[in-house]
Amino acid sequence: MAVMLQNEPELLQALYHSLTDREGFHAFLEKLTRAIGGCAAQLLVIQRQPLRMEHLWYHGLTREFLDWYLENNMIAQDVVTNQAVKQSPGLFQSALPLLPDFRPDQDYSRWENDQDMLDSAWLVVDTTPTHSFVLTIQRTVAQGPYQQSELDSLDRLVPHIRQAVQLYRQLEARTQDNATLAAVIDVLPDATFLLDSLATVLHSNKAAKDLIDRERCLVVRDQRFNFAEQDVHRAFFRASAMVVRSSMGKEDYCSETLFLKRAGRSPLIFVIRPIESGELLAGGALVTVYEPDSRPLPRAVHIASYFDLSSAEAQVCERLVAGREVQAIADELGRSVETVRSHLKHIFQKTGCSRQGELISRVLAALLR
Numbered sequence: 001m002a003v004m005l006q007n008e009p010e011l012l013q014a015l016y017h018s019l020t021d022r023e024g025f026h027a028f029l030e031k032l033t034r035a036i037g038g039c040a041a042q043l044l045v046i047q048r049q050p051l052r053m054e055h056l057w058y059h060g061l062t063r064e065f066l067d068w069y070l071e072n073n074m075i076a077q078d079v080v081t082n083q084a085v086k087q088s089p090g091l092f093q094s095a096l097p098l099l100p101d102f103r104p105d106q107d108y109s110r111w112e113n114d115q116d117m118l119d120s121a122w123l124v125v126d127t128t129p130t131h132s133f134v135l136t137i138q139r140t141v142a143q144g145p146y147q148q149s150e151l152d153s154l155d156r157l158v159p160h161i162r163q164a165v166q167l168y169r170q171l172e173a174r175t176q177d178n179a180t181l182a183a184v185i186d187v188l189p190d191a192t193f194l195l196d197s198l199a200t201v202l203h204s205n206k207a208a209k210d211l212i213d214r215e216r217c218l219v220v221r222d223q224r225f226n227f228a229e230q231d232v233h234r235a236f237f238r239a240s241a242m243v244v245r246s247s248m249g250k251e252d253y254c255s256e257t258l259f260l261k262r263a264g265r266s267p268l269i270f271v272i273r274p275i276e277s278g279e280l281l282a283g284g285a286l287v288t289v290y291e292p293d294s295r296p297l298p299r300a301v302h303i304a305s306y307f308d309l310s311s312a313e314a315q316v317c318e319r320l321v322a323g324r325e326v327q328a329i330a331d332e333l334g335r336s337v338e339t340v341r342s343h344l345k346h347i348f349q350k351t352g353c354s355r356q357g358e359l360i361s362r363v364l365a366a367l368l369r
Contacts, residue, residue, distance in 0.1 A: 005035045005153050012157070015164050022283060023245075024168070024197055025057040032157075033059050036121070036150060038137040043125070043165075045198065046132045047224070048085045051076060053237060054131065054224055055199045055244075060138075063242075070234045080122045084134045087124050089162065092154040094146045095120040119145040121154055125165050130222045133165055169198070191289040193220075194275075197247070199240045199285070200224060211289060215268070217260055225287075232260055239272050239357065240285055247274035247283040255361040259323040266292040267323045271361045290364060297321055298367035306366055307351050316343045321360050 005011060014028045021027060029041040040060030047054050053075055058066075068074075075081050079098045096119050118141045125133040137154075139146065182203045185192045191208035193201050200223045204212075212220055217228045227233040239256035246254045255274065259267040269290040275283065290297075298321060304314035319329045330340045344356075353359040 005157075007031070007035060008156075011035055012160055015157070015160055018164060019168055024283070025164075026059060026245075029057055029059040033137060036137055036154060037143055038121070038139050039143060041135070041137045043133070043135050044081075046075070046081060046085055046134060047130060047222075048132060049130070051081070051085065052233065056241065066241075067238060070238055073230070073234070080120050080136055081134065084122060084124050085132045089124050089126055091158055092121050092123045092151045094151060095122060096145055116140045116142065118143070121146050121151060123154070123158065123161070125162055135161065185286075188288075190295075191291075193225075193287040193289075195240065195244070195285040195287060197244050197283040199237075199244060202284075208289070211268075211291075215262075217262060217268075227260070229260075232258065236270070236272075240287075243272045243274045243285045244283060247285060254355075255358055256355070257357040257360040257364075261323075269321075269323065269360070269364070271364055273361065273365075290368065292322065295368065298363055302367050303363060307347075307363075309347060309350060313343045313347050313350075316340055317347055317359070317363065320344075320356060321363050 011028075011031050014031045015025075018025045018028050025043050029043060033039070033041045038060075040058070042056050042058045042061070044053055045055040046052070052073075053070070080095050083098055117138055119139045120136045121139075122134060122136040125135050127133070182194070185194055185203055185205045188205055189207065191211040192205050193208050194203040196202050201220050202223075204220070212218070219226050225233075225236060227236060235258055239258060242254060243256055256272045258270040258272070260270060261267045269292065271288045271290065273286045273288070275286055298318065300311070300314040300318040303309060303317050303321075304311060307314075307317075309317060315333060316329055319332060324332070326337055326340050326344075330337045333340070347359065348354060351359060351362060353362060
């Protein structure tokens with residue numbers, strides 16, 4: 001017999017509120033985790049080939065953990081994920097029956113031991129020809145394994161969860177019919193992409209389409225960015241997830257910058273900025289791609305004047321905007337790495353930035369013409 005979830009009516013209310021909530025499914029996952037006595041939960045959008053996360057909502061995970069998980073491509077070893085992408089939508093299952101045949105590497109085993117993880121209740125919510133939507137709720141050793149009665153109680157929510165996710169996708173797709181943001185993007189000179197809160201590409205201007213046509217290092221497939229280099233793809237995922245969360249009000253406003261290297265040419269500069277939720281979107285991001293070979297980047301003299309930096313600080317900033325690493329900047333300027341890092345610290349203080357990606361985005365927004 002199924003046990004009664006704590007505050008089940010309130011849980012369903014939170015689920016459907018996700019359709020209009022600026023935070024999407026984050027609040028629902030927090031309530032669901034507490035109701036079933038778990039420690040963390042995730043609703044993931046997973047591309048099946050190649051296997052990788054494309055988007056997620058979560059509760060109970062730190063940014064440090066997410067960075068580690070993505071940087072080490074741990075999804076390739078995740079026992080639940082590898083099983084879930086092979087299945088059609090169904091009901092909740094325990095991860096424990098999967099473990100006897102599971103052979104993780106030392107890093108994954110160390111993480112499980114450090115986190116004291118024991119079990120996960122997991123559900124394949126929905127599938128498309130290319131993606132799977134998977135919900136997982138973790139438990140520690142102290143919280144104990146999932147009992148069948150608990151899985152049965154979670155199964156009562158499955159039709160509602162599936163309906164809410166499908167409705168969310170339909171609501172997000174509607175923004176494609178909205179011409180307001182598209183019209184603004186179309187007149188921008190740089191390659192620009194509009195992402196919704198699922199990090200799906202809703203619209204791209206002519207410059208963006210031309211860029212995709214001539215560059216082999218990236219494509220837009222199934223309305224999502226795909227990069228030839230896996231480390232770049234993971235970096236873009238982390239950055240876009242953080243920016244989209246900030247667009248929903250979940251975190252402070254943040255923008256990010258990535259450099260996509262090209263053989264024999266200057267790197268492409270990807271600047272990802274949040275679009276605050278409102279009538280047009282439930283939240284999302286604007287991705288602008290700058291090509292230094294065709295547009296001169298801001299020079300040190302202009303950076304120094306605009307941001308009130310010293311000449312030495314502005315020289316460091318100019319090279320940072322061009323995609324140089326700290327060691328390369330030190331070599332070019334004939335200074336030590338410690339000196340360059342000291343300049344960066346002062347630059348952050350003067351500009352109010354806390355990350356290099358945010359600083360580069362701010363310089364380009366202010367001075368690139």
